[in-house]
Amino acid sequence: MPQTPDEMLTAVSESLAARTGRPLEEWLALVRSSGVDPLDQNAVRNWLRREHGVPQNSQWAIADAAAREAGWVRPTVSEYIDQQYAGAKAALRPIYDALAAAISELGDDVTIEGRGSYTPFVRGRQFAAIAATTRDRAR
Numbered sequence: 001m002p003q004t005p006d007e008m009l010t011a012v013s014e015s016l017a018a019r020t021g022r023p024l025e026e027w028l029a030l031v032r033s034s035g036v037d038p039l040d041q042n043a044v045r046n047w048l049r050r051e052h053g054v055p056q057n058s059q060w061a062i063a064d065a066a067a068r069e070a071g072w073v074r075p076t077v078s079e080y081i082d083q084q085y086a087g088a089k090a091a092l093r094p095i096y097d098a099l100a101a102a103i104s105e106l107g108d109d110v111t112i113e114g115r116g117s118y119t120p121f122v123r124g125r126q127f128a129a130i131a132a133t134t135r136d137r138a139r
Contacts, residue, residue, distance in 0.1 A: 012061040013050065019058050024065055027054075066081040080114030088135035095138050098130040099130050 012110050017023040022030075027048075031038055036047045044063040048054040054062065068074075075083065084091040093096070104110055104123045113120045118131035 007055075009061050009064055012057050013065060016058055016061065020054055027062045028066055028069060031062065032095075038063075039068040039072055041067050057094065075114060077112055077119075080116065081119055084117065084119065084132050085130035089132040090137045091135070092132045096130055096132070099138075103128055 012019075015026050016027065016095060021029070030052075030135055031047075034047060034051075036043050038080040044066055045059040048059045048062055049056075063080070066098075081096070085096060099107055100112065100121075104112070107123070109123050111122045118129045120126040121128040121130075130138060
Protein backbone atom coordinates (compact mmCIF):
# COMPACT_ATOMS: atom_id res chain seq x y z
CA MET A 1 0.00 0.00 0.00
CA PRO A 2 1.40 3.45 -0.96
CA GLN A 3 2.58 5.52 1.99
CA THR A 4 3.71 8.90 0.63
CA PRO A 5 1.81 11.35 -1.57
CA ASP A 6 4.22 10.62 -4.44
CA GLU A 7 3.69 6.86 -4.05
CA MET A 8 -0.08 7.40 -4.06
CA LEU A 9 0.07 9.54 -7.22
CA THR A 10 2.23 6.92 -8.90
CA ALA A 11 -0.19 4.12 -7.98
CA VAL A 12 -3.17 6.09 -9.27
CA SER A 13 -1.30 7.07 -12.45
CA GLU A 14 -0.41 3.44 -13.14
CA SER A 15 -4.06 2.41 -12.81
CA LEU A 16 -5.53 5.23 -14.91
CA ALA A 17 -6.25 3.05 -17.94
CA ALA A 18 -8.28 0.66 -15.80
CA ARG A 19 -10.02 3.50 -13.92
CA THR A 20 -10.73 5.85 -16.82
CA GLY A 21 -10.20 3.95 -20.06
CA ARG A 22 -7.13 6.04 -20.95
CA PRO A 23 -3.49 5.79 -19.85
CA LEU A 24 -1.71 8.82 -18.41
CA GLU A 25 -0.04 9.78 -21.71
CA GLU A 26 -3.42 10.08 -23.43
CA TRP A 27 -4.75 12.25 -20.61
CA LEU A 28 -1.69 14.48 -20.82
CA ALA A 29 -2.21 14.90 -24.57
CA LEU A 30 -5.86 15.86 -23.93
CA VAL A 31 -4.83 18.42 -21.31
CA ARG A 32 -2.24 19.90 -23.71
CA SER A 33 -4.85 20.26 -26.46
CA SER A 34 -7.63 21.52 -24.15
CA GLY A 35 -6.48 25.10 -23.81
CA VAL A 36 -6.49 24.76 -20.01
CA ASP A 37 -3.32 26.07 -18.36
CA PRO A 38 -1.53 22.92 -17.14
CA LEU A 39 0.10 24.93 -14.35
CA ASP A 40 -3.36 25.72 -12.93
CA GLN A 41 -3.99 22.33 -11.35
CA ASN A 42 -7.39 23.36 -10.01
CA ALA A 43 -8.54 24.36 -13.52
CA VAL A 44 -7.23 21.06 -14.92
CA ARG A 45 -9.06 19.05 -12.24
CA ASN A 46 -12.29 20.98 -12.84
CA TRP A 47 -11.99 20.45 -16.60
CA LEU A 48 -11.35 16.72 -16.16
CA ARG A 49 -14.40 16.36 -13.91
CA ARG A 50 -16.71 18.56 -15.97
CA GLU A 51 -15.75 17.43 -19.49
CA HIS A 52 -14.76 13.81 -18.90
CA GLY A 53 -16.25 12.71 -15.57
CA VAL A 54 -12.82 11.70 -14.27
CA PRO A 55 -12.88 10.47 -10.63
CA GLN A 56 -11.25 12.69 -8.00
CA ASN A 57 -8.03 10.75 -7.31
CA SER A 58 -7.46 10.36 -11.03
CA GLN A 59 -8.00 14.11 -11.49
CA TRP A 60 -5.26 14.83 -8.97
CA ALA A 61 -2.80 12.44 -10.61
CA ILE A 62 -3.41 13.79 -14.10
CA ALA A 63 -3.26 17.44 -13.00
CA ASP A 64 -0.02 16.80 -11.09
CA ALA A 65 1.57 15.06 -14.08
CA ALA A 66 0.42 17.82 -16.47
CA ALA A 67 1.87 20.53 -14.23
CA ARG A 68 5.18 18.69 -13.87
CA GLU A 69 5.33 18.19 -17.63
CA ALA A 70 4.84 21.98 -17.99
CA GLY A 71 7.78 22.65 -15.68
CA TRP A 72 6.17 22.89 -12.25
CA VAL A 73 8.29 21.58 -9.40
CA ARG A 74 6.56 20.63 -6.16
CA PRO A 75 7.82 22.81 -3.29
CA THR A 76 9.77 21.16 -0.51
CA VAL A 77 8.14 20.80 2.90
CA SER A 78 10.17 23.79 4.11
CA GLU A 79 9.05 25.88 1.13
CA TYR A 80 5.40 24.99 1.77
CA ILE A 81 5.74 26.01 5.42
CA ASP A 82 7.57 29.24 4.56
CA GLN A 83 4.76 30.14 2.13
CA GLN A 84 2.08 29.46 4.75
CA TYR A 85 3.73 31.81 7.25
CA ALA A 86 4.71 34.65 4.93
CA GLY A 87 3.30 38.14 4.84
CA ALA A 88 0.37 38.84 7.14
CA LYS A 89 0.64 35.38 8.74
CA ALA A 90 4.34 35.69 9.64
CA ALA A 91 3.52 36.44 13.28
CA LEU A 92 2.07 32.91 13.60
CA ARG A 93 5.35 31.19 12.66
CA PRO A 94 6.57 30.90 16.29
CA ILE A 95 3.33 29.07 17.16
CA TYR A 96 3.85 26.66 14.27
CA ASP A 97 7.51 26.13 15.23
CA ALA A 98 6.64 25.35 18.88
CA LEU A 99 3.84 22.95 17.95
CA ALA A 100 5.93 21.23 15.26
CA ALA A 101 8.79 20.73 17.72
CA ALA A 102 6.45 19.22 20.32
CA ILE A 103 4.78 16.93 17.80
CA SER A 104 8.13 15.80 16.40
CA GLU A 105 9.18 14.76 19.92
CA LEU A 106 6.51 12.03 19.81
CA GLY A 107 8.90 9.74 17.97
CA ASP A 108 11.23 9.15 15.05
CA ASP A 109 8.35 7.76 13.01
CA VAL A 110 6.57 11.14 12.85
CA THR A 111 6.95 12.80 9.46
CA ILE A 112 5.97 16.27 8.34
CA GLU A 113 4.46 16.64 4.89
CA GLY A 114 4.00 19.70 2.73
CA ARG A 115 0.65 21.04 1.59
CA GLY A 116 -0.40 24.40 0.25
CA SER A 117 -2.59 25.56 3.12
CA TYR A 118 -1.76 23.33 6.10
CA THR A 119 1.00 21.10 7.44
CA PRO A 120 0.09 17.47 8.20
CA PHE A 121 1.95 15.31 10.70
CA VAL A 122 1.93 11.65 9.81
CA ARG A 123 2.61 8.41 11.60
CA GLY A 124 1.33 5.90 9.06
CA ARG A 125 -1.70 8.17 8.80
CA GLN A 126 -2.17 11.84 9.42
CA PHE A 127 -2.81 12.37 13.13
CA ALA A 128 -2.36 16.13 13.44
CA ALA A 129 -2.29 19.22 11.26
CA ILE A 130 -1.46 22.89 11.75
CA ALA A 131 -2.86 25.66 9.59
CA ALA A 132 -2.51 29.42 9.65
CA THR A 133 -6.18 30.12 9.01
CA THR A 134 -6.10 33.91 9.37
CA ARG A 135 -3.42 36.49 10.13
CA ASP A 136 -4.08 36.06 13.85
CA ARG A 137 -5.27 32.47 14.19
CA ALA A 138 -3.68 29.06 13.78
CA ARG A 139 -5.51 25.79 14.27
